[in-house]
Amino acid sequence: MHGWAPDVIGAIGEPTTDAEGMLHAFFTKSPASRAVGEQFLGRIFTRTEGRDEETTWQTRNAQYDAVLKWGTPNFGMLQRLAAIQQPVFIANGDDDRMILPWYSHLTASLIPDAFVKLYPDSAHGFLYQHAHEFGADVHDFRDSP
Numbered sequence: 001m002h003g004w005a006p007d008v009i010g011a012i013g014e015p016t017t018d019a020e021g022m023l024h025a026f027f028t029k030s031p032a033s034r035a036v037g038e039q040f041l042g043r044i045f046t047r048t049e050g051r052d053e054e055t056t057w058q059t060r061n062a063q064y065d066a067v068l069k070w071g072t073p074n075f076g077m078l079q080r081l082a083a084i085q086q087p088v089f090i091a092n093g094d095d096d097r098m099i100l101p102w103y104s105h106l107t108a109s110l111i112p113d114a115f116v117k118l119y120p121d122s123a124h125g126f127l128y129q130h131a132h133e134f135g136a137d138v139h140d141f142r143d144s145p
Contacts, residue, residue: 003069004064005097015057026125028095032083033121040128045085064070081110088114089141091134093122115141 003009011021019041027037088111092104101118108114117137119126127134 003068008097011110015102025098026123027129028093028121029124030121033123036129037125040125078110081107082112084111084113086143087144089138090114090116091137092116092118092124093124093126093129094118094120096123098124 004013009026010024011017014021016087023034023037023043025034026040067098088108090104092099092101104116104118108116119130119134122129
């Protein structure tokens with residue numbers, strides 16, 4: 001993985017991101033996904049109290065640099081995943097263009113006790129789109145033997 005797809009960079013790769021860019025990067029084009037995305041945007045942009053501090057452009061660039069570093073093939077680092085002894089739950093949207101779903105399967109294939117779940121009709125914002133289902137899945141995973 002050597003960066004995000006050009007359409008994702010075009011949508012959120014500038015210091016100021018608009019609502020349409022957020023919808024494009026974090027949700028699919030389906031009416032159901034877009035509706036949830038619009039609800040999400042309504043919640044994060046209308047809340048005035050108790051908000052997290054705004055993310056800076058430098059912070060976003062550092063995160064992108066970390067993604068690029070993580071995406072550089074390093075087979076020694078990948079082999080270290082086999083040492084993870086705990087069960088691992090890997091979640092992703094089935095149409096995530098930022099972190100492609102097949103990376104979830106790749107990661108899970110290298111961890112002895114990993115479980116992958118791809119949430120349908122969702123992109124990078126699957127947590128917002130499937131919040132209740134994801135919460136239940138995490139709860140079930142945590143309580144599984």
